[in-house]
Amino acid sequence: MKRKVVIAAGGSGGHLLPAQQLALLLKSDSEVFFAGHLLSTSPFFHKEGFPFWEISSASLASPLTFCVAALRGIVQSVRLLCKLRPDVVVGFGSYHSFPLLAAAALLGKKIVLYEANCVLGKVNRLFAPRARIVAHQFPLAFWGKSSKRIVPYFPWIAPRISYTKGEARKCYDLDPDAPVCLVFGGSQGAQFLNQRVPEALPLSCQVIHLTGRDDGVEGVRRDYEKRGIRAAVKGFETEMGKAYAAADFVICRSVAGTMAELINQEMPALMVPFPAASDDHQTHNARFFSEVVQGGIWRAQKDLSTPELFSQAIAECVRQANTMKEAIGRLQKNGEKRDALADIIREIA
DSSP states (O other), rough: OOOEEEEOOOSSSHHHHHHHHHHHHHHHTTEEEEEEEEGGGEEEEEESSHHHHEEOOOOTSSSSHHHHHHHHHHHHHHHHHHHHHHSSSEESHHHHHHHHHHHHHHOOOOOEEESSSOOOOOOHHHGGGGOOOOSSSSSOOOOOSEEEEEOOOSSOOOOSSSOHHHHHHHTTTOOOSEEEEEOOTTOOOOHHHHHHHHHHOTTTEEEEOSSGGGHHHHHHHHHHEEEOOOOEEEESOOOHHHHHEEEEEEEEOOOOHHHHHHHHHHHEEOOHHHHHTTHHHHHHHHIIIIIOOOOOOEGGGGGOOOOHHHHHHHHHHHHHHHHHHHHHHHHHOOOOOOOOOHHHHHOOO
């Protein structure tokens, strides 16, 4: 008889993409179900892949609204868990997963939590004492007494398509010999990078710039054209492996998924943490990549207020790119043993 696993997830791609990869890795010997808030309307959730249930919840921005919605969601979740009788409930953080994890705790279900960042999120901090395992890919800055296991850097299912540097640059119509900078701000883009990088990038560089919004492409392209910089500008890139293959260094935010990709791709980076990220987790991620991995440099957004300051930071990244790439390679070669999250679930279910 197959084990039953309920995955509590919702929200951004940072939560849903690893949740769905875990489901794919478990499906050969497990029944996997999803439950969470707004799954049916999420652009990151593939609704045809697994059975799922919508669970009521709300943002913490309004405590009263959150309490009412969460209470409704807990009742829904208790009914669902009593119906499915799962062997384990896996939480991927955010308020979208709160009601299901609360119900799992009330019913005494086994709980496993996954934390992508260097800081436990609010929901994961709340349920960590009730979890059998807290799985994480980076060292955790805020920690309690729960058992923890370190898992491989995401993605856990590697893309099959690969490109040489020359092939990748040809796809973007770029010079095969001039240095290439890859710029992106994550799945929702980063307006600060879209505005500031075109005016600060050295004229000797080419660029692949992913704006995160289709309606911002033309404006960013014009900004590069004004300065005579050869640029491939897109809203999104579905084959990030191709973009990484073409690039020599990256300018980006420091979301957890990006940090893991940088390590997997052995790609040096200039990181600009999003200043409003909860618990300032992007700064913690950037410090880990810069100070522990030694794979990049980071600057607070407020310290890049002029094109001159941004240009200086980019120049420093370019100067150190080879050294930083070598440091990431050493980490990959000598890294500590990591256990697959799917195997951890099988172990305790």
